[in-house]
Amino acid sequence: MLLKVEHLKTYLRSAGKTVEAVDDVTFHIGEGETFCLVGESGSGKSITALSIMQLLPAGISSHPAGSIYLKQPRGAHDPAGYIDTLTLPERKLRTIRGSRIAMIFQEPMTSLNPVFTIGDQIIEALQLHNPDMGYAEARERTIHALTQVRIPNAARRVDDYPHHLSGGQRQRVMIAMAMACEPDLLIADEPTTALDVTVQKEILNLMQDLQARNHMGILFITHDFGVVCQIGHRLAVMHRGKIVESGTLMEVLKQPKHTYTKQLLASLPQNLKRRQQRQQHRVQTPPVPGEPWDSKSDDAAQALVDLRQLRVYFPVKRGLLHRTVDHIKAVDGVDVQISQGQILALVGESGCGKTTLGRAILRLIEPTAGDIFFSGTNITQIKRSAMRPYRRRMQIIFQDPMSSLNPRLSIATTLTEPMAVHGIGDSQEERLEIARQTLRQVQLEPRYLWRYPHEFSGGQRQRIGIARALVLNPRFIVCDEVTSSLDVSVQAEILQMLLQLRRSRQLTLLFITHDIGVVEYISDETAVMYRGRIVERGATAQICGNPHHEYTQTLLSAVPRIMM
């Protein structure tokens, strides 16, 4: 065994309270093995990793019990022995960190120092752990490490600064830095969460290759069961600081024993799907002509939202006079019709323009060219004041529940102010009553009206965001990655709620997401977006089952699937 964690407890103190972040956790990792820690946010998986590295600030953390044994290096005088990193002094720990245990973090954009070249940062780590290594040799090793992580033209890119690299490339550099000293154990804390699926697939393949070559152990922390299936050998499910279940991949995924694991697996959109198909079945047979959600009876002329050659360009300005030298074509000629009652999923990788498109439809970003028709009216050019009646009919729900609510306004104010502006309800009492009903619809208690956003969890805030969109009784809602910052169990609740609201309020949704599982669950039709254009569009089942466009095929093949 390379690493043995036994009965580890990590307590965190904050504001006079002690949180048992890690509570009696036991696991082990062998050489050449990938061990996955899976859990929702706040389950203590990252704290476990930081405890192993001893990176938690000493002032706020303590380890009342447990031990973390790391096997002695191969050349040590007592090769069978173990060292306990919990009792090791800081000076000795520094020789272990980086050289024997390396770590990769979630956010590649901030984990590299922007003022040094990537080469300098890797060379520094190398020379620190190998004091007699010369600069030339260290540079040689660095270029080799960068080649290993498949950075093209490594000999030249070694002198690049982090901002020259894309997110995926930065994460590769982080891996190269971690691998340069050939550690025995690599701790990867959600290393692919911030990356697109196609990049994620490359990074996961790369980590597997490197593991096979160096025979190192990997502690892989993630919330994504799909990723676990791709990379893991064994896994443990964490919940509230405890490991509730552990075993090999097949054991846990095929025959989950603990109720929490079962819940978690049942919340995955893939597993929600069957239920939804039944629902659709019920709704669509017999097809009532003229029913708002019966998309077949609507032809394109009656489409609620109709985009014609929509373009959004962002000018790139340079020089003293801010001359426009170039354009970033975020949305580059999009034709989409969304008929009444339909859920259209817009899928694509980060930077493909899907968020810009969603906001341009609501004219939160002014379109450069093209036309937007909303229930037959061209709203592309109309004035701010003329736009107001349409604002009531089209709403948006945002990705980040933390920033989408004004922290200084109570929920009551947030919900009633738009109503007052649009003349909904005759008195404040009436508006508050509507707000209470809406809160009930999004499964929140009406007494929450008098609270402020910081008193709510992420999932609750997202519900409030949905309630804010609903109080105006809109017909069309843009859902911009509404579930991607939520845990799977919360995501499942929100998705089910949206489907129910669609039925009860006959809503039309543009559902922007990057998660194919969610797309399959919620949408009737899917449009795939790539570099500002829609490359493929059709019924969801058809796109996911039989994609035609080359990019859609790449995208779908990169999605980590759970083998069940």
Add this chain to the structure above:
Amino acid sequence: MSNAGTAAIPQPRIPSYVHQVLRETFARWGARFGLVWIGVLLVAAVFAPFIATSHPLLLSSDGHISSPALASLTATDVTLLVLFLTGATLVLVRMSARSKLMIFVITLVLTSILSHLMISPPQLTIYEQYREQEAQGRYQWVIHAPIPYSPQDYLRDKGDTGLEPPLGNPARRHWFGTEENGADVLSRMIHASRIALGIGFVATGIGMFIGVIIGGLMGFFSGNVDIFGMRLVEIFEAIPTLFLLLTFVAFFGRSLYIMMVIIGITGWTGYARYIRAEFLRLREQDFVQAATACGLPLYSILFRHMLPNGIAPILVAASFGVASAILAEATLSFLGLGLVGEPSWGQMLNQAVQSSSFNWWMAAFPGGAIFLTVFAYNLIGEALRDSIDPYLKK
């Protein structure tokens, strides 16, 4: 906002952000000291005509009871008193901040108009008359103010009283001594605190008002508005405030209001820069986008959704701004270009320098007051900055 219907449900409230910041600010000793000193100054400034005056507060002459101190109140005195009492009541009453502000502004306008129309104190005041009549035994009893000397009472009936050190004459009690014309230094200082506080608040208020509006528009609209606004900021930053003040005083005479306005309209650039930066950041926030998507009017988006989230750095800057406005006025008065007739701390320092001998009480007390006031504002500003900055928190 009505909360009928929910009153019955007990709500465990997490304190709001404003309360949290205020509590954290005034948990610091520096800020507490600053607040106490400003409070003392405020009370002294408002009640100056009762604390330091030669007019007896109450007297009985031939069975007839009168209050010369009340009778000699000026319109400004009355306005200040009414405002102070309104403010104190509003702090105690539970009401939304908006209606409080409304009431305060209405009271300000009403009382200042009414008092200027209705109150006309005697044009000529003879401070000696009370002392003479008391000496002649015309009064049955007299209640004097704690400091029985008005700032302009040069004690001519007592002979030459100029430049007496503190408590130098057992016959008359001058806690801080007298100045060269024989007036009581402490009395003059108490009356001068009005100018110090007033110029600080009003000049900073004008600067903040202009800065928030221009900076807010720059940050929200960016683009050409921003380019134009920033050039305006740069132009105003190039104006040397002190020399502009000197010029205006030379041409238009010595007026406190001109000083306030000039310090205000040259000092808004800092606030505009802060607000611009905050609004540029906030503009991209989802809740502002959501407000736009709901079709809310522009003023609501700017002042209801964005401003409260970006005001914190302004408040910090404002507390330093108040301190520098006080210093600017003191500098001007020290140079002999301040107000005539009315005492101010800077002008008193000027007097100390002009006399042939070194009269320490003339320099130490007004100088100390300036120092303490500027120091107090800086302490409050620093505590405020620390408590809104998450990185500086313990």
